[in-house]
Amino acid sequence: MIALEPPIVTVLLCAAAYIMGSVLFALPVSQCWGLPDPRAQGSGNPGATNIYRIGGWQPAVATLALDAAKGWFPVWLAHNSGLSITAQAMVALCAVTGHMIPVFYRFKGGKGVATALGAGLALAPATTLIMTAIWTVVMWRWRISALASLIAVVSGPAISALVEPDTLPLFGLLTLLIVVRHRNNLIRLAQNRESGL
Numbered sequence: 001m002i003a004l005e006p007p008i009v010t011v012l013l014c015a016a017a018y019i020m021g022s023v024l025f026a027l028p029v030s031q032c033w034g035l036p037d038p039r040a041q042g043s044g045n046p047g048a049t050n051i052y053r054i055g056g057w058q059p060a061v062a063t064l065a066l067d068a069a070k071g072w073f074p075v076w077l078a079h080n081s082g083l084s085i086t087a088q089a090m091v092a093l094c095a096v097t098g099h100m101i102p103v104f105y106r107f108k109g110g111k112g113v114a115t116a117l118g119a120g121l122a123l124a125p126a127t128t129l130i131m132t133a134i135w136t137v138v139m140w141r142w143r144i145s146a147l148a149s150l151i152a153v154v155s156g157p158a159i160s161a162l163v164e165p166d167t168l169p170l171f172g173l174l175t176l177l178i179v180v181r182h183r184n185n186l187i188r189l190a191q192n193r194e195s196g197l
Contacts, residue, residue, distance in 0.1 A: 006081075006082070006083060006084075006087070009078075009081050009083060010078075010083055010087045010090065010091070013074055013077055013078050013081065013083070013087075013091045014090055014091055014094040015094070016074055016077075017074035017075075017091045017092070017094040017095040017098065018094040018095065018097060018098040018103070019098065019103070020070040020073065020074055020095060020098065021070055021071070021094065021095040021096060021097065021098020021099045021102065021115055022098040022099070022102035022103045022104045022105070022109070023070060023098075023102070023104065024046045024099070024102055024104075024105055024109060024110065025062075025063055025066035025067050025070070026038050026046035026047060026048070026050070026051050026063045026067075026110070027039075027046060029051060029059050029062050029063045029066070030051065030054070030055070030059065032059075032062075033055050033058070033059040035051070035054050035055040035059060036054065038050045038051055038054055039108075041053075041054050042054055043195070045110050045111060046109065046110045047063065047067070047110040047111055047113070047114060048060045048061070048063040048064035048067065048114055049145040049197070051063045052197065053197070063114070064114050067099065067110075067114035067115050067118070068114045068115065068117045068118030068121070069118055070095060070098075070099070070115060070118065071092065071095045071096065071099075071114070071115035071116060071117065071118030071119035071120075071122070072118035072119060072121055072122045073118075073122075074091050074092075074094075074095050074119075075088055075091050075092050075095070075118075075119050075122035075123050076122045077091075078091040079122065079123070085123070085166045085167065086169075088122075088123050089123065089167065089169060089170035089173075091119075092116075092119035092120070092122070092123055092170060092174075093170065093173060093174070093177075095115055095118075095119050096112045096115045096116050096119060096174065096177060096178075097112075097177070098115075099112045099114075099115040100112045100177065100181055110181075111149070111178060111181045111182060112174075112177060112178055112181060113149045113153070113178060116153075116174050116178065117132065120156075120171075120174075123167055123170065124160060124163075124164040124167040124170070124171070126163045126164055127156065127159050127160045127163050127164045127167060127171065130155075130159050130163065131152045131153070131155060131156050131159060132152070134148075134151060134152045134155055135148045135149065135151070135152035136148075138151050138152065142196065143196040143197050144189075144194055144195075144196040144197075145196075145197065146182055146185035146188075146189065146194055147189060147194065149178070149182065150178075150179065150182055150185070150186070150189075153174065153175050153178045153179065154175055154179065156171035156174065156175055157171045157172045157175055159171075
């Protein structure tokens with residue numbers, strides 16, 4: 001058996017992460033629970049928050065867990081393949097990008113927060129858990145998922161710099177990607193029109 005060189009492993013895992021990320025689990029979860037297509041209901045976002053609005057907490061938790069798992073698993077594979085932190089970060093970004101611009105759904109996907117959560121737990125658990133705590137506090141106080149996600153994500157680079165500095169470039173790029181994907185939410189937040197739970 002011929003051993004794969006690390007660059008090839010990185011490319012293969014990046015491709016696999018993008019393909020896994022491209023599976024929008026909100027859609028099969030909606031089918032399993034007999035719910036309408038989340039892309040045509042509520043906010044139109046195929047993510048856990050919109051699934052919660054449509055069908056309640058059970059399908060929302062399932063969507064969150066599956067979307068997080070598709071971020072966690074390829075990064076876990078990259079780590080166990082002996083890839084560097086940089087290569088693992090590349091795999092993480094590919095998984096999140098897959099969720100945002102999925103090849104299976106005409107490149108129209110979700111916001112990437114849950115997938116970033118899973119990838120972050122695999123690569124930088126301390127930073128990600130602190131960010132999750134921030135999300136929880138903001139969500140408890142204001143009940144607006146977009147606001148909680150944005151505040152948690154924007155805090156990521158600073159937390160990473162203090163706790164797990166090797167992962168700072170990853171959290172910097174994730175912040176940029178997720179904030180851009182939330183641009184419409186930012187407009188609604190500025191106009192005080194963003195809906196809560």
